[in-house]
Amino acid sequence: MDGTNSSGPVSDPTEPMIDSELVRAFQKEAREEAFDELVRRYQSLVINMAYQMLQNHDEAVEAAQDVFVKVYHALPQFEERSSFKTWLYTITRRVVLNRIRHLASRKASAHVSLQHEDYGEALAARPELTSTVQPDHELMSAERFGQLTGAIGKLDPDHREILILREIQELSYDEIAVITGLNVGTVKSRISRAREELKTILKRLGIGAKYE
Amino acid sequence: MSDPLENDLRKMKTRVPVPPDFLARVREQIAREEEPEKIPQPSSWWHGWSDFLFQNTFAVSSLAALLIFGVATVIWWQMDRPQRVSPPLAAGQSLQKVMDQKSEQSSVALTKTDSSIEKMAPNRRMVTVDEVIVTIELAGNEMRDESMGADSTLAEISVPSDGGVKPEVDTVTAAIPVFQSKVSSEETVRIVEQMARKYSSALVEGKLAEKRSDLKPVGDSLKTMIIEIDPAKKEAFLAALSNSLQIAPQNLVGGTVSSTSGGETLQDTNASRKVQIQILITPPNLIGAPPKK
Numbered sequence: 001m002d003g004t005n006s007s008g009p010v011s012d013p014t015e016p017m018i019d020s021e022l023v024r025a026f027q028k029e030a031r032e033e034a035f036d037e038l039v040r041r042y043q044s045l046v047i048n049m050a051y052q053m054l055q056n057h058d059e060a061v062e063a064a065q066d067v068f069v070k071v072y073h074a075l076p077q078f079e080e081r082s083s084f085k086t087w088l089y090t091i092t093r094r095v096v097l098n099r100i101r102h103l104a105s106r107k108a109s110a111h112v113s114l115q116h117e118d119y120g121e122a123l124a125a126r127p128e129l130t131s132t133v134q135p136d137h138e139l140m141s142a143e144r145f146g147q148l149t150g151a152i153g154k155l156d157p158d159h160r161e162i163l164i165l166r167e168i169q170e171l172s173y174d175e176i177a178v179i180t181g182l183n184v185g186t187v188k189s190r191i192s193r194a195r196e197e198l199k200t201i202l203k204r205l206g207i208g209a210k211y212e
Numbered sequence: 213m214s215d216p217l218e219n220d221l222r223k224m225k226t227r228v229p230v231p232p233d234f235l236a237r238v239r240e241q242i243a244r245e246e247e248p249e250k251i252p253q254p255s256s257w258w259h260g261w262s263d264f265l266f267q268n269t270f271a272v273s274s275l276a277a278l279l280i281f282g283v284a285t286v287i288w289w290q291m292d293r294p295q296r297v298s299p300p301l302a303a304g305q306s307l308q309k310v311m312d313q314k315s316e317q318s319s320v321a322l323t324k325t326d327s328s329i330e331k332m333a334p335n336r337r338m339v340t341v342d343e344v345i346v347t348i349e350l351a352g353n354e355m356r357d358e359s360m361g362a363d364s365t366l367a368e369i370s371v372p373s374d375g376g377v378k379p380e381v382d383t384v385t386a387a388i389p390v391f392q393s394k395v396s397s398e399e400t401v402r403i404v405e406q407m408a409r410k411y412s413s414a415l416v417e418g419k420l421a422e423k424r425s426d427l428k429p430v431g432d433s434l435k436t437m438i439i440e441i442d443p444a445k446k447e448a449f450l451a452a453l454s455n456s457l458q459i460a461p462q463n464l465v466g467g468t469v470s471s472t473s474g475g476e477t478l479q480d481t482n483a484s485r486k487v488q489i490q491i492l493i494t495p496p497n498l499i500g501a502p503p504k505k
Contacts, residue, residue, distance in 0.1 A: 036235060036239075039234070039235050039238055040235060043230050043234050043235070044228075044230050045225070047228055047230055047234075048224070048225060048227065048228045051228040052224065057228065060228065061231055061234070061237075064234070065234070065237050065238050065241055066241075068238045069238060069241050069242055069245065072238075072242050144220065145224065145227060148220055148221065148224060149224070163221075167218065167221040167222065168221050168222065168224050168225050169225060170222065170225065198217070199217070202217075210216065211215060211216050211217035211220075
């Protein structure tokens with residue numbers, strides 16, 4: 001997702017605007033449709049990232065809404081020191097972490113568990129978590145998706161976040177460093193440890209052999 | 213990480229479905245947050261009250277019913293009061309019995325032995341008084357003989373000097389049932405108060421003996437009042453008085469008489485007599501405008 005493969009242009013269907021053009025259209029020309037285009041372009045990424053971290057579809061959608069509302073209000077002050085996508089991920093991470101803290105404080109984590117040992121029970125209690133998730137294609141079933149999601153949910157929160165950004169969202173080390181505020185070396189080492197932890201968890205769940 | 217795990221993780225990137233109305237939700241939330249916060253305006257106080265009344269219909273209606281019931285009860289009590297008072301003193305009826313009944317009915321008994329009655333009297337109005345019984349006890353025969361006893365009417369109805377109980381204490385009693393007659397309650401009260409003021413003033417000033425002449429007009433007023441009473445009721449009135457005066461003085465006031473002996477005075481050694489004025493009023497209605505002059 002580089003910002004050029006948009007699903008729909010704002011002004012000319014044949015020449016889709018890149019992210020920076022949409023941002024400036026919103027900032028300088030107050031074109032609301034530019035913001036709508038940014039939402040359509042990144043809504044899936046934001047919802048998926050939120051889902052992987054929150055592991056709850058409804059919470060993820062609500063968090064994504066909050067993300068874009070904050071983007072709407074902050075966009076006029078956005079100075080493009082980083083790409084719009086990086087900036088968007090930064091906001092998403094912050095919103096999701098705040099929501100995680102809020103949910104934890106409410107002790108409402110029975111089915112939005114961020115604890116490794118709770119995720120299995122949550123999955124059993126909320127079959128819609130897997131039923132609402134569609135597999136990409138025949139190579140990845142809903143069962144496999146659920147297994148991987150459960151394994152990711154058992155990761156250490158720091159490892160989970162950075163693994164999602166790197167392996168699922170496919171961000172670069174530099175982008176992850178900007179989003180998390182860590183230096184690139186720390187990002188790399190954390191990603192390495194997160195991979196090892198994930199494999200260990202998969203083995204413990206009895207599905208590690210599939211990824212040997 | 214070019215293994216199956218890496219491939220599966222990459223497939224998870226966009227696998228969570230996006231609600232078809234997601235953009236509309238975002239727009240709606242933005243519009244909701246941009247909507248100015250509604251601050252209650254001073255002019256909308258009525259809306260707040262109306263909402264409150266509407267949301268608390270039962271409580272408000274209950275309070276209103278209680279308020280109406282209370283007002284109706286007060287109005288009924290005021291209008292119905294003449295029907296609840298004791299009947300006039302009948303011929304041959306014992307004043308003692310009447311007084312006992314009054315006590316049982318929680319009648320207001322004002323017993324004044326000092327000048328406080330003078331302070332009360334000007335502010336007293338008894339428009340609705342139906343019956344007034346005044347018992348004036350004077351200590352000493354000279355008081356009766358020289359001031360009131362001189363009046364023929366009072367002398368006739370006065371307590372026999374040989375009451376036999378305490379020779380040094382005589383009692384002059386005037387029982388004045390109004391009977392709701394032509395003699396107005398206000399006039400009766402006015403006269404009684406006038407008497408009370410004069411006695412009290414004399415007592416306080418220590419010039420009771422010197423004021424005896426002043427008491428004469430009071431006695432005359434009382435006499436006039438009695439004479440002017442409705443003739444149809446006069447006989448019963450006088451009969452009641454006469455009958456009442458058959459009672460021994462110490463019993464007449466139910467033991468509230470403070471009999472005094474010579475030398476023991478309240479404020480004036482010259483007077484050396486205690487004047488006790490007891491006013492029984494039924495029903496109690498002492499608060500109001502000053503009596504008409």
